[in-house]
Amino acid sequence: MKYQHLFVIFEHDDGKPLSVSYEMIGEAKRLMDKYNVRYNSNESVIAIILGSNIRELCNEAIYYGADAVIFVDHPELRYVKNDTYARIISNIVSNREVVSKVVECSEQYIKPRYIFFAADSIGRHLSASTLAALDSGLASDVNKLEIDDIVLRHTQKTGGKEEKYEKTLIMYRPDFSGFLWTQILCLDNRDEANKKDFHPQACSIIPHVFEPLERDINRKGKIIEYKASIEEIDQAIKIIKREVIKSEVSLDKDIIVAFGRGIRDDPSNNIKIIEEFAKMINAEIAISLPLSKQPYNVDSNLKRYFSIARVVGSSGKKVAPKLYIAIGISGASQHIVGMKDAEYVIAINSDANAPIKDESDLFIHGRMEDVLPVLIDELRGVKHGKV
Ligand SMILES: Cc1cc2nc3c(=O)[nH]c(=O)nc-3n(C[C@H](O)[C@H](O)[C@H](O)COP(=O)(O)OP(=O)(O)OC[C@H]3O[C@@H](n4cnc5c(N)ncnc54)[C@H](O)[C@@H]3O)c2cc1C
Numbered sequence: 001m002k003y004q005h006l007f008v009i010f011e012h013d014d015g016k017p018l019s020v021s022y023e024m025i026g027e028a029k030r031l032m033d034k035y036n037v038r039y040n041s042n043e044s045v046i047a048i049i050l051g052s053n054i055r056e057l058c059n060e061a062i063y064y065g066a067d068a069v070i071f072v073d074h075p076e077l078r079y080v081k082n083d084t085y086a087r088i089i090s091n092i093v094s095n096r097e098v099v100s101k102v103v104e105c106s107e108q109y110i111k112p113r114y115i116f117f118a119a120d121s122i123g124r125h126l127s128a129s130t131l132a133a134l135d136s137g138l139a140s141d142v143n144k145l146e147i148d149d150i151v152l153r154h155t156q157k158t159g160g161k162e163e164k165y166e167k168t169l170i171m172y173r174p175d176f177s178g179f180l181w182t183q184i185l186c187l188d189n190r191d192e193a194n195k196k197d198f199h200p201q202a203c204s205i206i207p208h209v210f211e212p213l214e215r216d217i218n219r220k221g222k223i224i225e226y227k228a229s230i231e232e233i234d235q236a237i238k239i240i241k242r243e244v245i246k247s248e249v250s251l252d253k254d255i256i257v258a259f260g261r262g263i264r265d266d267p268s269n270n271i272k273i274i275e276e277f278a279k280m281i282n283a284e285i286a287i288s289l290p291l292s293k294q295p296y297n298v299d300s301n302l303k304r305y306f307s308i309a310r311v312v313g314s315s316g317k318k319v320a321p322k323l324y325i326a327i328g329i330s331g332a333s334q335h336i337v338g339m340k341d342a343e344y345v346i347a348i349n350s351d352a353n354a355p356i357k358d359e360s361d362l363f364i365h366g367r368m369e370d371v372l373p374v375l376i377d378e379l380r381g382v383k384h385g386k387v
Pocket of ligand 1: 141174176177178259260261262263264265287288289290291311312313314315316327328329330331332333334335338348349350351354366367368369
């Protein structure tokens, strides 16, 4: 077998694990447990961890479900340097001698069967560079995975003949505003005229989508250190000082009022009503991702709301308020992962069938221009003891 095992590239921030790492390991374990039963096989989940002083993280990776860990500990690797990381990772996973120290490896092993990265600012870049180095393909921003056998007839891939591809990783990516899934496959070219293998099959995974496994300190697994050579080129960029910029807005609040592209008919006035409403209920204001691209011309003092610091979702913040009010937001999966921990959700939407309805405890069908003034009047009444 030339291709074996599922590798997870474990992300952390200077030794502090990111939750997406445990989420990826959990999903990898679930998939490979099923895989091993179905194909009567014994393939493993291997975490790869690069950094400085990260030995303790290796145990955590095992407690959360990894069968084995290969780590590289070096002061030069304290912060991610994309090209250095990509080179080291691709060297490790394509080195049979190293991989066979932690798991059973066939004599023919040359590369992983599957690899997972995080779909965040680091993982998106690193996954592309690593897969380029490994000469295979990549699906980015995936939120559902299956392993199955598929039958395919394709001009390029199979020369028009019907072929069965076993153990194919079916990678689902939310597209068209998050309401349709694209299935992405990374398949070997079987046609004699342009024969070429495309392994590993790899993807980056949206954070907060998959559940991690329960932490179990009784889980055991092999951990080995890989001594990577740090070359002159790796030291071309020196990180002298690193400062984490404090977000200009905190969404760690009891009540959040979030608005989306539904403001479009009258952006300035709609934001003003939302602002007034939020003030009355002591809420912080959040937005959906498209608003951070400043899509509408609004009064200059309202532009501050179009800030990336206010975005909720997979590319923004994960929030968990007591009350989340989504105004003119359709409910794309990338937005939902950011607010699904809210205790109570109210949505105001002019489309009776907007998908956010399924995520809401209370759905108000109507235009925000009509609904919000009524709510504001009611709140004024409550304040003045008239209701
Ligand atoms: C890799 C990737 C990552 C992404 N990450 C994020 C993320 O982190 N966060 C995020 O939010 N999105 C993210 N997206 C974008 C996401 O797919 C959606 O496109 C986006 O969430 C839609 O924003 P929206 O709901 O504001 O707009 P739309 O989908 O256009 O919805 C607008 C809604 O407003 C309603 N509406 C219209 N007029 C009114 C009115 N007058 N009153 C009330 N309702 C009205 C409409 O019925 C509609 O439901 C990401 C996409 C990709 C590809």
